Amino acid sequence: VMTVLAAALASFLQFGTGFGATCLVARHAADSPRRAAGHATLAAGLVAGLSLAGVAAFLLLRGPIVVGWMERPDLLPLAAPTALLFAGLAISFPRQGARIGRGAGQGGVIASMGGGAALLGLAFAVLNGVPMPQVLAAYAAIAWLLVAVLAAAATIALRRSCGGWSRHAAA
Numbered sequence: 001v002m003t004v005l006a007a008a009l010a011s012f013l014q015f016g017t018g019f020g021a022t023c024l025v026a027r028h029a030a031d032s033p034r035r036a037a038g039h040a041t042l043a044a045g046l047v048a049g050l051s052l053a054g055v056a057a058f059l060l061l062r063g064p065i066v067v068g069w070m071e072r073p074d075l076l077p078l079a080a081p082t083a084l085l086f087a088g089l090a091i092s093f094p095r096q097g098a099r100i101g102r103g104a105g106q107g108g109v110i111a112s113m114g115g116g117a118a119l120l121g122l123a124f125a126v127l128n129g130v131p132m133p134q135v136l137a138a139y140a141a142i143a144w145l146l147v148a149v150l151a152a153a154a155t156i157a158l159r160r161s162c163g164g165w166s167r168h169a170a171a
Contacts, residue, residue: 002075002082002136010051010089021097025158037158043094044154051087058083081136088143095150099157110149118142 024039058065062079066072119142126135 001070001072002078003085003139006082006086007089010086021094022100025098026100033163037163040094040098040154040158043097044091047094048091051090054090055083055087058086077133078136081133081140084140085136085143088140088147092143092147092150095147095154098154099150110153114149115142115146118145 021040021043024043025036028036028039059080062076062083066076066079119139122135122138122142125138126132
């Protein structure tokens with residue numbers, strides 16, 4: 001229930017930013033690298049800021065959401081890992097879009113393979129009776145590790161072709 005809630009919250013920020021970053025970076029990288037880097041930076045910054053605001057709002061309102069609206073007080077201990085999972089899922093998309101927009105596939109393949117193996121490990125953990133707060137916290141950690149790998153891959157790709165995330169005008 002909580003992972004679906006995190007994915008639903010993240011979907012508001014995922015849709016558009018990843019695709020938008022992909023399209024705008026790919027479109028402007030050849031003729032205006034500074035503009036491409038600016039679009040990638042804007043998408044990443046916007047989603048990061050909104051995600052952190054969403055985490056704060058969810059943590060402040062976790063009682064009314066989980067206990068009042070969902071009527072599941074037993075899920076209250078899962079609110080903090082859910083908030084971290086939501087942010088990790090949302091923040092990865094513009095970085096993935098910037099990476100794809102520059103045609104850098106290697107970082108995404110490595111991240112996907114590692115993430116898939118880690119999620120398979122989580123499935124075995126659940127089957128072996130690991131408590132859900134630990135499983136959800138591990139899922140959030142995997143999402144943030146994916147953010148780190150995608151950020152590194154996007155940074156490398158943008159440095160190669162656009163000078164970095166947000167290149168300033170030459171003096």
